[in-house]
Amino acid sequence: MKLLLNYFSATGNTAKIAKVLEEAFAAAGAEVDLHDITPYSRRREKIELKPYQAVVFGAPIHSWRAPRLVREWMRTLDGQGKKCSMFFSYGGFGVHPTHYSTRKILEEQGFIVVSSAEFPASHTFNIGGWRAMAGRPDVTDFAAAKEYAERTYKRFTGEDPAVTGEFEKTDYTEETLDAIEAFRFKVLTQLPGRGGDDCSMCMICEELCPSGAMNAEPGEADKEKCIACLGCVHNCPDSVLKINDMSQGWALKLQMEQITEDEMRKKKSRIYL
Numbered sequence: 001m002k003l004l005l006n007y008f009s010a011t012g013n014t015a016k017i018a019k020v021l022e023e024a025f026a027a028a029g030a031e032v033d034l035h036d037i038t039p040y041s042r043r044r045e046k047i048e049l050k051p052y053q054a055v056v057f058g059a060p061i062h063s064w065r066a067p068r069l070v071r072e073w074m075r076t077l078d079g080q081g082k083k084c085s086m087f088f089s090y091g092g093f094g095v096h097p098t099h100y101s102t103r104k105i106l107e108e109q110g111f112i113v114v115s116s117a118e119f120p121a122s123h124t125f126n127i128g129g130w131r132a133m134a135g136r137p138d139v140t141d142f143a144a145a146k147e148y149a150e151r152t153y154k155r156f157t158g159e160d161p162a163v164t165g166e167f168e169k170t171d172y173t174e175e176t177l178d179a180i181e182a183f184r185f186k187v188l189t190q191l192p193g194r195g196g197d198d199c200s201m202c203m204i205c206e207e208l209c210p211s212g213a214m215n216a217e218p219g220e221a222d223k224e225k226c227i228a229c230l231g232c233v234h235n236c237p238d239s240v241l242k243i244n245d246m247s248q249g250w251a252l253k254l255q256m257e258q259i260t261e262d263e264m265r266k267k268k269s270r271i272y273l
């Protein structure tokens with residue numbers, strides 16, 4: 001069986017899970033094509049799904065959904081009745097309604113969703129001083145990822161004929177979720193920028209920016225395009241791209257989410273089959 005494993009990963013967490021899944025699917029007998037859809041250019045290429053018997057989609061959770069760029073890209077696909085599975089990395093806070101809403105998009109595009117999974121991972125905003133899920137994903141998450149691939153593979157081959165069950169529906173409208181998404185800029189008050197610092201002008205920040213927001217020349221992000229993924233800050237070899245210090249807001253974030261750091265650390269990877 002030939003599988004296409006797509007993933008979006010700005011700071012590498014989802015990519016780590018994708019790598020484990022690739023190996024586990026291959027060990028189960030699949031021929032896997034790993035396809036990184038993070039760069040802007042990759043999402044513009046037409047994807048030929050004909051050679052594949054099944055497709056896997058991986059993304060981080062951004063404000064309770066798959067990132068906008070991923071949702072938009074999914075809407076360009078023709079699922080042709082193929083089986084697919086989903087997986088998400090998330091920073092220890094909200095997950096709902098990501099599984100439900102992403103499955104809805106994929107089904108509307110003609111896919112049959114057979115499984116899903118979520119994996120705790122270091123929160124992107126730890127770059128700015130938060131302390132959510134540091135050190136994750138770890139060996140326990142990788143073991144869960146392996147199990148997820150093994151069980152999903154049986155659904156892909158038909159050895160297990162089931163499709164995934166219902167996910168908890170959401171009462172939030174797309175407009176409300178858009179407003180929640182916009183709220184990230186209340187936390188990230190200073191978009192990635194170089195300020196007065198010199199750099200080697202390697203252009204990596206501009207080339208890797210998934211939304212086309214980063215202009216390496218002045219070292220500035222365009223607020224209209226930026227999705228706050230912090231890939232540019234994470235990947236800058238000279239470490240000169242900065243954001244605002246978010247450490248002051250960490251205690252308030254925990255209070256708002258009604259969770260402690262200890263409770264958060266106990267969260268485990270979950271497989272939905």
Ligand SMILES: Cc1cc2nc3c(=O)[nH]c(=O)nc-3n(C[C@H](O)[C@H](O)[C@H](O)COP(=O)(O)O)c2cc1C
Pocket residue numbers: 008009010011012013014015059060061062063064065089090091092093094095121122123124125184227228229230
């Ligand atoms: C803009 C933005 C929004 C996020 N929203 C959530 C969220 O709603 N819930 C959560 O638990 N983590 C959230 N995170 C954390 C990421 O889901 C998490 O760090 C993820 O593993 C990043 O994946 P990547 O390294 O593959 O980019 C958010 C991160 C960013 C950048």
Ligand code: SF4
Pocket residue numbers: 194199200201202203204205206216219235236237238239240241
């Ligand atoms: S990635 Fe960093 S070093 Fe490279 S151009 Fe951008 S700011 Fe400069």
Ligand code: SF4
Pocket residue numbers: 010192208209210211212213214221222225226227228229230231232233
């Ligand atoms: S400019 Fe914005 S969208 Fe582009 S990599 Fe940086 S944070 Fe992500």
